[in-house]
Each structure stands twice: as structure tokens, then as C-alpha cells.
Amino acid sequence: MRQIKTVAVFCGSNAGQGEDYRLAAQALGTALAGRGIGIVYGGTHKGLMGVLADAALDAGGALHGVITQRLFDKGHLHPSLSVQEIVAAMSVRKTRMLELADACIALPGGVGTVEEFMEAWTLNQLGDLDKPVGLLNVSGYYQPFLTFLDGMVKERFLPQEHRDSISVASEPEALIELLMRATAPTAPKWL
Ligand code: AMP
Secondary structure, three states: OOOOOEEEEEOOOOOOOOOHHHHHHHHHHHHHHHOOOEEEEOOEOOHHHHHHHHHHHHOOOOEEEEEEHHHHHOOOEOOOOOEEEEEOOHHHHHHHHHHHOOEEEEOOOOHHHHHHHHHHHHHHHHOOOOOOEEEEOHHHOOHHHHHHHHHHHHOOOOOHHHHOOOEEEOOHHHHHHHHHHOOOOOOOOOO
16 A cells, blocks of 8 residues: 555646536545645645635545645735745646645646646656545546547547546545555557
């Protein structure tokens, strides 16, 4: 079993439509805090990130926010985090989040969330990183994305083993368990 002390969570700076996404962000924050797993994330009070942070703090969890100077200047920083880190640029922030994390989870979100997730997954695929990635597939939100990846496999742009290296679950506890059991793919990236 892999030891996971800190998880990087990528998620929407908007909360999405309806209650399901908020409830999932709350459940993930509570589950991670309940297991004593720290969270590193975008550091804001906005959208699902704020919901995740509030739930984790309520459950006694540790949160490390890494935010850019520009977003900090706009007043986006969550005021109650365990650690607040302000960096110069988004690229620095992503590197820092991956440095601090043992695994990554994406909740539903927009292009920022997908971009962060893809960078973490790509680095794992190349063998530059060994920090497994997972999708919390709330209400099937990531199904079209997973179908797109299956098309990549079919068209021989992506090895099946690399596609399967993404842990997918609809419940936080199940996803955390999958990440703890995840192993790095051994198949080469090039088909
Ligand atoms: P999006 O999914 O496009 O809303 O972007 C969310 C992702 O980008 C998060 O995981 C954050 O790391 C980052 N991000 C976007 N907006 C903000 C913000 N206002 N404050 C902090 N991080 C943000």
C-alpha cells in the first residue's frame, strides 16, 4: 500500500450547477481530513475549492493553499488555511502543489482543473512523477472525458495501461482506497 499523507485537489473555482458537486466537494474534504490526510490546493475561498476547504477545516483537516500573487491581490485567498503560500505564477504553483502532494484528485471543474490534472497525469506517464491521479466522477461528470481517452486508446495514441492508471470512483473513500493501491504503469508510453 502506498502511503498518502497529502493529496493535491484540483477543482472548480465555480461551484457548478445543482447540489451534487458541492456535496461531493464537502464529502471529499471531510473524508481526507477524517483520515488525517492533508490537502494542497489552489488556496481560494471560491467555488468548489472553497466548499472543499471549509469542509476539511470543519473536520479538523490541514490545508495548504498555493495561490498566485495576482489572485491574492484580487482577494481570492481563503482566510483560514493552515498554510498560505503566495507564488509568482500559475506554472510555479502547479509545480509546488505536485512537490507537496503524494497523490492528486480532480473534482469536477473547468479548464483550470482539467489542465492541472492533465499535467500531473502526463508527468506520471513520462515517469517524471510517481504520484497517482484520480477523478472523483460525480454524477458522471467525467464520463465524456473518459470516453475521449478510450478513443485515444482505440486510435493507438495512448496505451491501455496508461489509460487505466487513472483511478476513477464516484465516492471519496473508494477513490482514496484506489489511490493507495495504485502502482505506476510499466508499459512504455510509445506504442
Ligand atoms: P477552473 O476549473 O477553470 O475553475 O480552475 C480551477 C483550477 O485552477 C483550480 O484547481 C485552481 O488550482 C486554479 N484556479 C482557478 N481560479 C482560481 C482562483 N480564483 N483561486 C485559486 N486558484 C484558482
